[in-house]
Amino acid sequence: MPVAGPGAATDAGAARGLRAVTQEEFSALGALGGVRGVVESVVPGLLFVVVYLAAGQQLTPALVSSAAAAVLAVVVRLVQRTPPTQAFSGVVGVGIGVLWAWRTGQAEDYFLYGLYVNAAYLAGTMLSVLVGWPLVGLVAGLFDKQGPLAGGSWSAAVAWRQDAALRRRYAWATWPWVALFALRLLVQVPFYLGGEVAWLGTAKLVMGVPLTAVALWLSWMLVRGSAAPRAPSRPRPDR
Template identity: 30%
Template sequence: MTDTRSPAATLLAHAGGVRGLIHTALPVTVFAATSAVAGLVPAVAAAVGVAVVILVWQLVRRASTRPALFGFAGVLVCAGLAFVTGQARDFYLPGIWMYLGMAIAFTVSVLIRRPLVGVVWARVTGRDDSWRAIRRARLAFAAVTVVMALVSWTRFFVQYHLYESNQAELLAIARVAMGWPLFAVTSSLIYLAIRTAIRAVPQRERVAGT
């Protein structure tokens, strides 16, 4: 059956949709709030508990469990690291390194002229790499990939500084504040880049066919 969703909706669906993004943010928020009020061990238990509830709820609904499974595994890694070290700030360390990895990936993809946002868009929508030959599409994806790189570098440097200075409370606030608000901005820019590419690709094809 043909997928009638827009490319932007397809990309969002691969992230689990809006519900999946909320499910990803909930355990982190619960850990931060519980840690500030009750300490590390209750916070670890609360975060893992929320992740379990989300996973079970997805199973009951017979919805796609991939985002919930990835989220659950991520929470286990973060919570396990914090529990072993006895430091609440270590709950955020895997995420900090993830931001570094994303920053490097976005940056390198632009330098080698294969902007990652465009590559992912083509893959999840079943397209080839012909968009790279179209200047307008290539520039749109390069621009939004540069933005993604800057956002990832900012997240990494800010949160790593707070981690190194042992400011767990501010680190928790930064993780939440640099999550949904920045996602709203970057997702809007990605949507605009996709619209630009969609308009440019057929135009190039029509010109080539004349």
């Protein structure tokens, strides 16, 4: 999710997404992509629900307004020559939802792609913990100062696995994401199955940006809040 607005000067350089858990200081707004990123994430879905209800549950106006908002976000970024990556990802998600709902004629199918994505994320994050490669640890390793994304080595990116305490910490820091995706499905799937478009859209908005910010903060607290992660322990040389 990307940004401008209050605090833009500070948030412009803030690490976004899960990378934020590796920082010494945590900025929820920066991690979410700033004000602009939050707006780009929320507006298409909000417009869909509002227009759908205002138009007497007519699907076409809701789909057009949602798609137009997502496309406009990309166009504005391209015109302003700012990174459009987040806006592009939003267009893909909205586009799939629009096409799905248009094809079936069912308004609730606009949200079906998001449910599948959350199910995939739930399976992926839980599996990462169970097999001993927690997602937060993988992200932290990739963005480590000696990791591959900083010009270092892949071996440095997974060095944390040699430290049992650090491995446990990263596992605990991944569980908020498992809980987030599970909670979304637990609440939203019944609304989808019941065709409750207004409630489904509201739940998606409430459990989107706000809960993502909470999960990011919890992960950051577990990784950095109590104590900075220690470098993997190495055997002392013989004297």
